Amino acid sequence: MNILWLAPIPLIDESDTHPAPWVMTLAEAIIQKGNKLTIVNYNTNIKNNIMKIKYKNINIIYIKTPKLKLDFLTLYQLKIYRVRKFIKSIIHNFDILHIHGTEHQYEIISKGLDIPKVISIQGIMGEYIKYIPIKRFKQYLEWKLSALYETRNLSRNFDFSCRTHWDSGYIKSKNPRARIYMIWEMIRKEFFSDHFSLKKDNILFVGGKNPIKGLKELLIAYDNSIQGLGFKLIVLGRCTLHDIKNMIKEMNLQNIDLQNIDCRGMQDVSHIISTYDDSYCLIHPTYIDNSPNSICEAQISGLPVIASNVGGVSSLIEDNLTGILVENIKDIELAVLKLYNNEKLRDFISKNSIRIARARHNPNDITKQTLIMYNDVIKRGI
Numbered sequence: 001m002n003i004l005w006l007a008p009i010p011l012i013d014e015s016d017t018h019p020a021p022w023v024m025t026l027a028e029a030i031i032q033k034g035n036k037l038t039i040v041n042y043n044t045n046i047k048n049n050i051m052k053i054k055y056k057n058i059n060i061i062y063i064k065t066p067k068l069k070l071d072f073l074t075l076y077q078l079k080i081y082r083v084r085k086f087i088k089s090i091i092h093n094f095d096i097l098h099i100h101g102t103e104h105q106y107e108i109i110s111k112g113l114d115i116p117k118v119i120s121i122q123g124i125m126g127e128y129i130k131y132i133p134i135k136r137f138k139q140y141l142e143w144k145l146s147a148l149y150e151t152r153n154l155s156r157n158f159d160f161s162c163r164t165h166w167d168s169g170y171i172k173s174k175n176p177r178a179r180i181y182m183i184w185e186m187i188r189k190e191f192f193s194d195h196f197s198l199k200k201d202n203i204l205f206v207g208g209k210n211p212i213k214g215l216k217e218l219l220i221a222y223d224n225s226i227q228g229l230g231f232k233l234i235v236l237g238r239c240t241l242h243d244i245k246n247m248i249k250e251m252n253l254q255n256i257d258l259q260n261i262d263c264r265g266m267q268d269v270s271h272i273i274s275t276y277d278d279s280y281c282l283i284h285p286t287y288i289d290n291s292p293n294s295i296c297e298a299q300i301s302g303l304p305v306i307a308s309n310v311g312g313v314s315s316l317i318e319d320n321l322t323g324i325l326v327e328n329i330k331d332i333e334l335a336v337l338k339l340y341n342n343e344k345l346r347d348f349i350s351k352n353s354i355r356i357a358r359a360r361h362n363p364n365d366i367t368k369q370t371l372i373m374y375n376d377v378i379k380r381g382i
Contacts, residue, residue, distance in 0.1 A: 001374060002036045002093060006083075006109065007100035009041045011062065012055055021269070022293055023100055024058075025186040029367040031057050038094070042083050042104075044068070050086065061086075072142060076105050076149070084109045091115050096374050102150040107157060116377045118181075120161040123290055124170055125150045127311070131212050131287040159377050161370075163291045164312025181373045187296050187361045190269045195276035195301040196350060200230060200340065202262075204279040204303070206272075206294040207286070208237025209247075214285030214308065215239065216247055221285075221332040223253040229340055232260045234275055239263050276303050281339055281346075284308065285332055291316055299323065299357035302350045306335045320345070322353045 007023045023039075030037055038059040043051070044067050051062040063086050065071060065079040087109065091097070097115050099106045101122035110117055125147040132140045154174045161181045162168035171178050203226065207213025215235070222233055235244070241263050248256055264275065282298040284307040291312050298305050299322060307313050309325035317323035324335040339346045 001371075001378075002095050003030065003038070003098060003374065004087075004091070004094040004096070004115075005037065005039045005098045005100060006087075006104075006106040007039050007041060007098075008104055009039055009060055011043055011045065012053055012060065021188050022185050024056075025188050025363075026366065026370065027058050028056055029186060029363060030370065033367060033371065035371075038090075040083070040087065042079055044071075049082075068142075072145070075145065076108075080105055080108050084111075084113075087113060096378050098374070102154065103146055105146070105149055107153045108149055111153070111156070116159075116381060117157065118159040118161060118373060118377050119157050120183075121163070121167040121171065121290070124167060127170070128212065128288055133211065136211065159373075159380075161373060164315035166312035166315065167290050181369070181376075183369045183373065184361050184366055185291065185293065185296070186363055186366050187293065187300055188269055189363070190273060191297045191300045192358060193301070194354065195273050196303040197277055197279055200280055201232060202234050202275075202279045203231045203336065204234045204236070204275055204282045204298075206236045206282065206284070208235070208239040209243050210237070212287050212289075213237075214287060216251060217285045217329050218283055218332065219244070219247055219253060219256065220251065221329050221336075223248075223255045224329070225333045226336050227256060227260060229336065231280065231336070232262060234279060235261065235263045236265070236267055236272065236275060238266060240265075272297070273301070276301050279303060281306055281336070283332060283336070284313075285326070285329075286310060286313070289313055295323075296357060296361060299353040300361060302354045304339060304346055304349045304353065306332060306339075316357075321349065322356050323349060 009020050027037055040061045042065040043062040044065055046062050046064050049064045053060045063083045065082055071079050091113050097110060097117040099110055099119045103123055103125050107119060125143055129143045129147045132143055134140050158177055159179050160171050161183050162171060163184055168180050171180060205215060205218055209215060244261050281304045284295055286308050289311045295305050295307055295316050305323040306326060307317055307323060309327055317325055319325045326332050326335055
């Protein structure tokens with residue numbers, strides 16, 4: 001099978017880093033089954049109009065597109081035109097087009113292309129936009145435009161790959177005729193080993209200063225009571241101690257000792273696992289999410305998770321069995337205290353998370369289900 005993907009692959013540098021792991025882990029599995037795979041994405045930073053790379057037997061192609069400001073001023077139309085023009089020139093070589101996400105105008109780019117296609121739902125911009133403060137004006141406008149494109153075009157495609165009750169329900173509400181395949185995302189093999197600490201030293205947050213991920217809410221809970229239990233807070237993602245200082249000042253938090261905050265920035269897989277070995281639990285107080293990899297990776301490793309009961313998160317977490325679901329800041333504090341005082345519950349959640357999440361994200365099952373989906377979509381034709 002010769003497969004074409006439109007997927008958010010960042011530029012691959014000369015080092016052997018692992019770009020877009022939620023995409024590339026599946027890509028490598030597809031290749032290992034004897035298929036051919038080409039991934040196309042756009043990028044503003046390449047020198048030439050087209051850049052081609054061979055990465056682990058995967059053909060990756062970047063199309064040069066305008067800088068963000070011009071891209072937005074043209075309502076993404078110039079970008080859409082350039083990428084679609086290139087795709088049209090190669091589409092006859094492929095059996096199926098797999099679109100990864102509705103956030104990047106891929107579904108608009110694919111409009112009118114003469115090939116069977118399927119869309120994987122990642123986030124849902126039409127829902128995410130509800131949680132971006134209007135004061136973040138630039139980001140709000142960019143997401144709003146993406147959401148408008150997304151909403152307009154979901155009804156034009158009939159084959160979707162979903163993961164949770166939330167994303168599949170949303171698709172059905174927008175497109176009652178949709179055919180939905182329920183397939184979980186691939187998780188990197190490195191997480192399929194036990195990684196967590198029994199020491200009550202650190203709690204972990206993954207998400208940086210992204211306002212949707214809820215770091216401010218976690219800081220309030222930390223200021224109120226969690227710091228008093230003796231936990232330090234490890235923060236992964238794009239966030240500095242200066243950013244934390246600004247949040248503390250903005251919210252007038254009085255009790256946080258900055259020496260107890262460890263901002264480690266963006267991390268590769270080995271360093272993420274290292275934080276698991278340092279951490280007592282992961283806290284994910286997000287405003288909205290579908291099936292965040294940070295939760296899945298922690299569960300597979302056995303690190304207990306406390307997370308907001310929003311979006312598709314309850315498809316990942318059964319309360320008090322594979323994690324703890326929370327509704328507000330006070331719930332976060334109570335959940336941490338519950339794990340702190342009940343080692344049996346923490347051990348119970350850890351073991352159940354490992355058992356259920358490793359079965360849920362079984363790489364052989366996911367690869368098989370994906371290839372079955374491709375064959376079904378191809379057989380039905382355009």
